Amino acid sequence: MAGLVPSARRLMLLLVVAWISSSSSAAFAQSGWSEPIAPPAEPEPPPAGPNPDWEEPPPVRSEDSAPRNPDWVEEDEPPPMRKVKRSASELYGLRYATRSLTMPRGMMRGTFDTVVGRDTVAGSSSAETVSTMSFGAAITLADDFEIGFSRYRMASFPSISLFPTFGFGGEGLIAFSMSPEAQFGDIPFYGRFEALDREVVKLALDAVFRIPTQTNFGFLGGATLRFVIQDRFAIDTGLDFTVDHNSQGPELWSLDLPLKLVANATDRLFIEVRSGMTIYDLSQTIRTVTSGLLQGPFYFIPLGLRAGYTVEPRATMLDIFASFGFPTLYGFTTRDSSLTPETWQVTIGLNIYSPALFKGSAL
Incomplete structure (x- = not known):
């Protein structure tokens, strides 16, 4: 009897353990921990259509016209831009007193002048009327190099x-x-090279050949200087040596020392006062021809005034001017001197400048 008590206790203990185990398994199964862990789900792709939250409302009636709406952007391609050719005044400068001694590369200049005056004959009191007309042309073939068939050269007109x-x-x-x-x-026919082109000083070298149809062959070689003062004033001077063929004897040698004061009263209106000195017949040719009756050299001091105005028709530029002067106002030699106001001249002329006709050098 005593041996059955432990056996009964063991049986009761096994039943309790079995009941606890079955209860725990049912609770674990209901919690879901017994199932395997599933992989994460793939994200859904964004919708292919436009987002309705970002759509702009249709334009109202006031926005229908694109030119009136500054926020309107046209989707059509803009028209091609045309290259605008720079005008002559932009290239060369509007103020006469500050221009360079040669034109910009590719520019062309046409010149015209007519002269009317009285010329004393052989130094006597009698005089005759003189009237002439001249057309010329010049072009700048390369930087600082200008050629032309004209008696006009910047800062050297009139000679x-x-x-x-x-x-x-x-x-x-x-x-x-x-x-x-x-x-x-x-x-x-002349050629000019501008050796120096600074803001305040400019220097050009000249060579001029006179092709005779009325007189004789001649040559001029010299230098022209321009000093610019305060963008409105200039002093033009230089040195010219001339050799003129003489069919009756030796060549005539002369030396010219011009002096001009140029001022731009406005950007377009310019005024010029000119003078200087000419030493004529350094070679004593006249004394040889006249057998000593007239003995040189002869010194002459001219005096003149010129006024001009610049206009801009379209892309070109035009200088219109008029001048009055005494080419031999005061003359003297080592033996004598005299005033000759009887010899005078009036000049009216114009210069027309084109825009640049080509790029690069034409040489």
Whole structure:
């Protein structure tokens, strides 16, 4: 009897343990921990259509017209931009007093002038009327290098050289005199190189050949200087040496020392006062021809005034000017001197400048 008690206790203990185990398994199964862990789900792709939250409302009636709505952006391609050619005044400068001594590369200049005046004959009190007309042209082939068939050169017009026409013109690509007798004039061909072009000082070297149709062959070689003061004033001077062929004897040698004061009263209006000195016949040719009756050299001091105005028709530029002067106002030699106001001249002319006709060098 005593041996059955432990056996009964063991049986009761096993039943309790079995009941506890079955209860725990049922609770664990209900919690879901017995199932395997599933992999994470793939994210859904964004919708292919536009987001309705970002759509702009349709334009109202006031927005229908694109030109009136500054926020409207046209989707059409803009028209192609055309290259605008720079005007002559932009390239060369509007103020006459501050221009360079040569034109910009590719620019062309046409010149015209007519001269009317009275010329004393052989130093006597009698005088004759002189009238001439000249057309010329010039072009800048490369930087700082200009050529032309014209008696006009910047800061060197009009020349104070006396031979052969005493400053009365009649020289150009097409030139002729109308009085005292009708005839064609000589053709000057020049080349100019601007060796120095600074803001306040400019220097050019000149070579001029006179092709004779009326007189004789001649040559001028020299230098032209321009000093610019405060963007409105300039002093033009230089040194010109001339050699003129003389069919009756030795060549005539002369030396010219021009002096001009140029001022721009406005950007377009310019005024010029000119003078200087001409030493004529350094070679004593006249003394040889006249057998000592007239003995040189002869010194002449001219005096003149010129006024001009610049206009801009379209892309070109035009200088219109008029001048009055005495080419031999005061003359003297080592033996004598005299005033000659009887010799005077009036000049009216114009220069027309084109825009740049080509790029790069034409040489």
